[in-house]
Amino acid sequence: DDYGEEMLRIKDRQGREMLYGPTNEELITDVFRSSVKSYKSLPQLLYHIQWKFRDELRPRFGIMRCREFYMKDAYSFDLSEQDAVISYNKMFYAYLKTFHRLGLKSIPMKADTGPIGGDLSHEFVILADTGESKIFADKRIFEVPIDEYKNENNSLLKMRNEFSKFYAVTDEKFNQEDFNKNVKKDNQIQTKGIEVGHIFYFGDKYSKSMNCSVDSKDGKKTFVKMGSYGIGVSRLVAAIIEAKFINQKMKWPKSVSPFEVVIIPSINKNDSSSLDKAHTIYKELKSKGIDVLLDDIEENISNKFKKHDLLGIPYQIIIGSKSTNDQFEFKEVEKDSQMLDLNNIIKILKN
Numbered sequence: 001d002d003y004g005e006e007m008l009r010i011k012d013r014q015g016r017e018m019l020y021g022p023t024n025e026e027l028i029t030d031v032f033r034s035s036v037k038s039y040k041s042l043p044q045l046l047y048h049i050q051w052k053f054r055d056e057l058r059p060r061f062g063i064m065r066c067r068e069f070y071m072k073d074a075y076s077f078d079l080s081e082q083d084a085v086i087s088y089n090k091m092f093y094a095y096l097k098t099f100h101r102l103g104l105k106s107i108p109m110k111a112d113t114g115p116i117g118g119d120l121s122h123e124f125v126i127l128a129d130t131g132e133s134k135i136f137a138d139k140r141i142f143e144v145p146i147d148e149y150k151n152e153n154n155s156l157l158k159m160r161n162e163f164s165k166f167y168a169v170t171d172e173k174f175n176q177e178d179f180n181k182n183v184k185k186d187n188q189i190q191t192k193g194i195e196v197g198h199i200f201y202f203g204d205k206y207s208k209s210m211n212c213s214v215d216s217k218d219g220k221k222t223f224v225k226m227g228s229y230g231i232g233v234s235r236l237v238a239a240i241i242e243a244k245f246i247n248q249k250m251k252w253p254k255s256v257s258p259f260e261v262v263i264i265p266s267i268n269k270n271d272s273s274s275l276d277k278a279h280t281i282y283k284e285l286k287s288k289g290i291d292v293l294l295d296d297i298e299e300n301i302s303n304k305f306k307k308h309d310l311l312g313i314p315y316q317i318i319i320g321s322k323s324t325n326d327q328f329e330f331k332e333v334e335k336d337s338q339m340l341d342l343n344n345i346i347k348i349l350k351n
Ligand code: P5A
Pocket: 022, 023, 024, 025, 054, 056, 063, 064, 065, 066, 067, 068, 069, 071, 072, 073, 074, 116, 195, 196, 197, 198, 199, 200, 228, 229, 230, 231, 232, 233, 234, 235
């Protein structure tokens, strides 16, 4: 009922009511309660990495907001609220690190919990002009380092506290008076962003109503304390493009690009020397553990360039009229190309 119209419902031929899962708190609680009985098995973290369905009122921007999307969701189970907050902090840290590895600067923002429930929640938002979320923040939150902290309880608590020092909310939580009171005019930023992740702590909201308890040390039944943690994996594909494109050209960060580098030889029916060279370089890069694509399709070189502008592989090795026996044109998307030998190319790619 809380989910309302956004929960997509169906009836089968028997008239039985069913639904397409918009999220999985209830299902996972059921999996947990049927298999875990004792505090000794805690903490637990269960995942459901799968397609989710929501009957969105306004699906838009392709895969950015759609009715069928891929989510990484995890659910934590702890004995006490104190332990559950530790699980929450670990996930908070893991999310910052994960987005960082995807080449994104994500900002944790205090958020509403909506139909999921609970009172502690953060959205992870990345800045992008095309974003759907309005953001109001103290710009100093962008400077909070994440590398200084360790994956250890006290350190993680310190990190959470460091982030909470700075005002950062999306429009649902925004209040102009608070903003002015907490943030000096010079430090105020108002901009747009994309929500790529969202974490929740909701205590015993689901465990109590679904009678999901474990035996605690003193033998008493205790409702487990839960949190849930979601990353919009399919949305991230669009979000990375929005955050990383240059001059209308897509550019994947190395960590997510389907290939690290593409070799583009000019292919000529009467002269196979560029293609032969390309094959040699291809083998050499492969042997060095570099993930390389060789474009050996027979087509006009300018078509190839256009195609690769769309594919967004971050580096190109172009073998054409400019290259010599051991110098090749090496180019990073939207930067000037340079003539380099293979050793130097490998050095750059390895960095
Ligand atoms: C957390 C995990 C949840 O559902 N339950 C399990 C909690 N959170 S959430 O914020 O509602 O969704 C998690 C992330 O999924 C992405 N997302 C979407 N992506 C594409 N299209 C949609 N319609 C859509 N709705 C949510 C977001 O990245 C969100 O942070």
